[in-house]
Amino acid sequence: MNPARPGAEKFDSPLLQLDKATLRFGGLAAVSDLDLSLGRNELVGLIGPNGAGKTSAFNLITGVYPPSGGSILFDGRPMANRKPHQIARAGIARTFQNIRLFASMTVFDNVRTAARLHCPRGVRNALWRGRSFRDGEKEISGQVMELLEIFQLGKFHAAAATSLSYGDQRRLEIIRALATKPKLLLLDEPAAGMNATEKAELMRLIQFIKDRFQVSILLVEHDMKVVMGICERIVVLDYGMKIAEGTPAEIRAHPKVIEAYLGD
Amino acid sequence: MTELLQQLINGLALGSILALIALGYTMVYGILRFINFAHGDLFMLGAFAGFYISPAVAAVLPGPSLGSGLVVLGLAMLICAVLGVVIERVAYRPLRRRPKLTVLITAIGISLFLENTGQLVFGATPKKFPEIIPVYPVLKFGGLSITSSQLIVLGVTLLLLVALRHIVLKTRMGMAMRALAFNPEAAALMGINTDWIVSFTFGLGSALAAAAGILFAIVYPSIDPLMGILPGLKAFVAAVLGGIGNLPGAALGGILIGVTETLVAGYLSSTYRDAIAFGILIVILLVKPSGLLGKKEIEKV
Amino acid sequence: MNIRHAKTFLLGALALGFLVSVAASHFNSYWLFITYDIAINVILAVSLNLINGYTGQFSLGHAGFMAVGAYTAAVITNQFGDLNPFAAGAVFSGALLAGGALAAGAGLLVGIPTLRLRGDYLAIVTLGFGEIIRVIFQNMQGVGGARGLSVAHGWTDFFWAFGAAAAAVYVVAALVHSTYGRGFLAVRDDEVAASAMGINPVRYKVTAFVVGAFFAGVAGGLYAHSKQFITPGGFNFMQSVSIVVMVILGGMGNTVGVILAAVLLTLLPEFLRPIAEYRMILYSLLLVVLMLARPQGLFTFRKQGDAK
Numbered sequence: 001m002n003p004a005r006p007g008a009e010k011f012d013s014p015l016l017q018l019d020k021a022t023l024r025f026g027g028l029a030a031v032s033d034l035d036l037s038l039g040r041n042e043l044v045g046l047i048g049p050n051g052a053g054k055t056s057a058f059n060l061i062t063g064v065y066p067p068s069g070g071s072i073l074f075d076g077r078p079m080a081n082r083k084p085h086q087i088a089r090a091g092i093a094r095t096f097q098n099i100r101l102f103a104s105m106t107v108f109d110n111v112r113t114a115a116r117l118h119c120p121r122g123v124r125n126a127l128w129r130g131r132s133f134r135d136g137e138k139e140i141s142g143q144v145m146e147l148l149e150i151f152q153l154g155k156f157h158a159a160a161a162t163s164l165s166y167g168d169q170r171r172l173e174i175i176r177a178l179a180t181k182p183k184l185l186l187l188d189e190p191a192a193g194m195n196a197t198e199k200a201e202l203m204r205l206i207q208f209i210k211d212r213f214q215v216s217i218l219l220v221e222h223d224m225k226v227v228m229g230i231c232e233r234i235v236v237l238d239y240g241m242k243i244a245e246g247t248p249a250e251i252r253a254h255p256k257v258i259e260a261y262l263g264d
Numbered sequence: 265m266t267e268l269l270q271q272l273i274n275g276l277a278l279g280s281i282l283a284l285i286a287l288g289y290t291m292v293y294g295i296l297r298f299i300n301f302a303h304g305d306l307f308m309l310g311a312f313a314g315f316y317i318s319p320a321v322a323a324v325l326p327g328p329s330l331g332s333g334l335v336v337l338g339l340a341m342l343i344c345a346v347l348g349v350v351i352e353r354v355a356y357r358p359l360r361r362r363p364k365l366t367v368l369i370t371a372i373g374i375s376l377f378l379e380n381t382g383q384l385v386f387g388a389t390p391k392k393f394p395e396i397i398p399v400y401p402v403l404k405f406g407g408l409s410i411t412s413s414q415l416i417v418l419g420v421t422l423l424l425l426v427a428l429r430h431i432v433l434k435t436r437m438g439m440a441m442r443a444l445a446f447n448p449e450a451a452a453l454m455g456i457n458t459d460w461i462v463s464f465t466f467g468l469g470s471a472l473a474a475a476a477g478i479l480f481a482i483v484y485p486s487i488d489p490l491m492g493i494l495p496g497l498k499a500f501v502a503a504v505l506g507g508i509g510n511l512p513g514a515a516l517g518g519i520l521i522g523v524t525e526t527l528v529a530g531y532l533s534s535t536y537r538d539a540i541a542f543g544i545l546i547v548i549l550l551v552k553p554s555g556l557l558g559k560k561e562i563e564k565v
Numbered sequence: 566m567n568i569r570h571a572k573t574f575l576l577g578a579l580a581l582g583f584l585v586s587v588a589a590s591h592f593n594s595y596w597l598f599i600t601y602d603i604a605i606n607v608i609l610a611v612s613l614n615l616i617n618g619y620t621g622q623f624s625l626g627h628a629g630f631m632a633v634g635a636y637t638a639a640v641i642t643n644q645f646g647d648l649n650p651f652a653a654g655a656v657f658s659g660a661l662l663a664g665g666a667l668a669a670g671a672g673l674l675v676g677i678p679t680l681r682l683r684g685d686y687l688a689i690v691t692l693g694f695g696e697i698i699r700v701i702f703q704n705m706q707g708v709g710g711a712r713g714l715s716v717a718h719g720w721t722d723f724f725w726a727f728g729a730a731a732a733a734v735y736v737v738a739a740l741v742h743s744t745y746g747r748g749f750l751a752v753r754d755d756e757v758a759a760s761a762m763g764i765n766p767v768r769y770k771v772t773a774f775v776v777g778a779f780f781a782g783v784a785g786g787l788y789a790h791s792k793q794f795i796t797p798g799g800f801n802f803m804q805s806v807s808i809v810v811m812v813i814l815g816g817m818g819n820t821v822g823v824i825l826a827a828v829l830l831t832l833l834p835e836f837l838r839p840i841a842e843y844r845m846i847l848y849s850l851l852l853v854v855l856m857l858a859r860p861q862g863l864f865t866f867r868k869q870g871d872a873k
Contacts, residue, residue: 093762100758104750116745137744367856368688
């Protein structure tokens with residue numbers, strides 16, 4: 001923050017900044033006084049034992065629950081108390097711990113639904129079906145198929161989303177999130193339920209997404225190998241509080257982290 | 265002043281009846297998280313059960329007397345308890361793992377089935393409910409009049425509330441019900457027989473609805489197969505008002521709705537009386553959806 | 566149904582409506598009136614399907630919207646005496662649109678609680694709204710109160726009925742079969758995921774209610790000018806339920822199935838006339854058995870809603 005150069009802060013300041021963000025359910029603090037910042041095109045891991053508040057932190061950032069205190073800045077704009085769809089519009093996309101695809105739709109439609117975000121065509125357009133409607137639909141279609149092809153799901157575009165294999169469903173969820181053209185992608189335990197080969201592939205995939213789409217990624221993950229393997233920086237939560245932050249090597253040696261995991 | 269007092273007493277009697285029905289809604293909701301739309305019809309069936317068994321009871325116990333009235337009440341409760349258990353077993357249990365909407369639609373179907381079958385079997389024209397307890401003014405003071413039937417309604421309701429409280433708080437069955445409402449998976453792991461508890465809950469709720477039906481018929485002795493629709497809906501509103509899933513809340517909600525409705529009908533306009541409960545429902549859902557005594561539920565993401 | 570089918574249906578129904586209305590004098594008028602009922606029920610079922618089927622909201626108050634449209638349109642046309650066919654057409658279309666618009670306004674009002682409520686709670690609130698609307702008409706002495714209102718003109722004919730039905734089918738199909746319209750299904754499938762993808766669930770739900778209510782209002786206007794007599798009691802909870810039954814029988818979110826169900830359930834009572842008193846029992850059993858055995862509806866053969 002340099003008051004001498006207003007307007008420049010957009011580039012200097014981190015993409016996402018949580019300042020003492022707190023989420024309380026009744027008397028229980030799921031997240032307390034969390035400071036977290038994420039730079040542009042950075043890949044950060046968020047780890048911690050079960051119930052440490054990782055998913056709660058996601059829900060806080062994406063507006064599923066409004067924060068009970070603190071502030072959340074994204075791209076220099078306050079996000080606290082915005083609705084989830086407004087936050088998505090601002091450029092934050094996410095996946096879910098337990099896959100949440102649109103179950104009645106095809107693979108194509110799942111992605112198409114998300115791709116609409118930046119094509120503001122509505123009721124009148126859909127009813128009139130004029131040229132601009134057709135062009136818009138074609139453009140979205142093209143984008144969706146391109147995305148699906150990038151991730152080798154093009155051949156399944158007409159299949160029901162729920163008919164995909166587990167790993168492909170996880171992949172589809174990531175594609176759907178990318179279709180909103182986010183600046184920040186939140187991945188909630190993408191490796192859950194995967195075997196070693198799939199995990200290795202996932203690590204390559206995350207790296208690929210970061211490079212190709214130039215997004216920042218915040219990754220919640222249980223699997224230490226995955227987190228340590230790809231994250232540039234790691235934040236450790238326990239009981240809703242940040243107990244450590246640093247490079248994978250620093251985290252591995254951090255006494256508090258060891259205690260939190262072993263004392264679990 | 266006398267008129268206000270009179271309206272309050274009338275409202276209290278109506279409110280107790282609604283409270284008894286509301287308890288059934290709230291118990292079932294607490295355990296299965298679904299609105300048993302057909303619950304109001306068990307209220308109707310309770311009244312008809314009383315209608316058909318009272319001659320038989322009168323043959324043994326020449327009435328009308330308090331004793332014979334209570335026997336009719338008890339038998340009607342028993343019959344409806346069995347009906348409630350059967351309905352749950354046949355229509356709802358196979359759907360337990362299905363989407364809530366499926367169960368709701370089924371409940372609407374059951375409700376329509378009971379109402380229309382009732383019209384066919386009992387006849388659509390209203391029937392006069394026999395005098396199963398002696399009805400006479402107990403207290404006449406100026407314009408104020410309290411009848412024996414109103415006292416019976418209040419007394420029986422109070423008795424049933426105390427009994428219910430005992431069952432829920434002091435018996436093993438009640439403990440299991442509470443465990444199931446609190447956490448179904450954990451309760452099942454602890455060896456609680458879910459099906460058995462659900463059956464018991466339906467039986468208990470239906471018996472209370474039947475009692476409400478008899479009490480209603482004692483105060484307003486004209487019964488027909490569609491009589492359960494409005495009281496059923498109003499009782500549901502009462503359950504929501506009190507905080508659905510919360511037993512004292514249901515009782516409180518019932519009394520509040522009964523009194524409000526009677527007061528509005530008495531002082532403002534009687535033609536709007538049936539819209540009042542819905543108005544209250546909309547307001548409560550917009551302002552405090554968890555109800556007066558309910559706890560806020562957090563949706564897990 | 567894809568959009569090309571919807572367009573074909575639109576043109577086909579309009580052409581058929583025109584032809585039949587020209588030839589109407591040759592038809593047995595009893596059956597002619599039944600065809601109006603069919604069209605009206607198609608409108609009601611297809612519009613409710615947008616709310617209940619595609620958007621996953623459970624509304625039990627469709628008859629209330631219908632009542633608003635019926636009374637509005639009737640009050641408007643009752644101001645006029647005998648008119649030449651062109652003037653009558655203009656007045657009637659204006660009245661139907663006004664009825665639809667007012668019903669849509671009511672839909673907006675009902676849509677607001679959907680910001681918060683879901684599932685069975687919403688069902689009860691919409692039921693409550695429907696009942697409140699009915700009680701209000703019952704107390705409006707200007708429109709006859711509980712006694713009902715005579716409608717001066719029997720202007721509903723084959724052309725109007727099927728024209729409106731075609732329009733309703735087209736609008737719902739066109740809305741749903743677009744990238745924009747996938748939002749309705751997304752909200753139904755998973756509201757949390759939908760909003761995380763930038764979809765404003767409130768907006769979609771309210772849109773569904775407003776569009777659905779509009780067509781229910783138009784159907785009400787057609788109904789009023791077909792029967793020429795309306796009472797508040799005709800728009801009660803049972804009427805709402807019978808529309809819900811059509812949607813469920815046809816399969817929620819399946820436009821073709823819902824149209825078939827509307828036709829079937831309008832014709833069925835005519836054939837069941839000898840056992841009329843069993844009709845509602847049959848309906849209710851149908852509902853229960855359907856939920857136990859075939860919750861996706863009679864006419865849905867794929868497991869998924871008609872995607873694509």
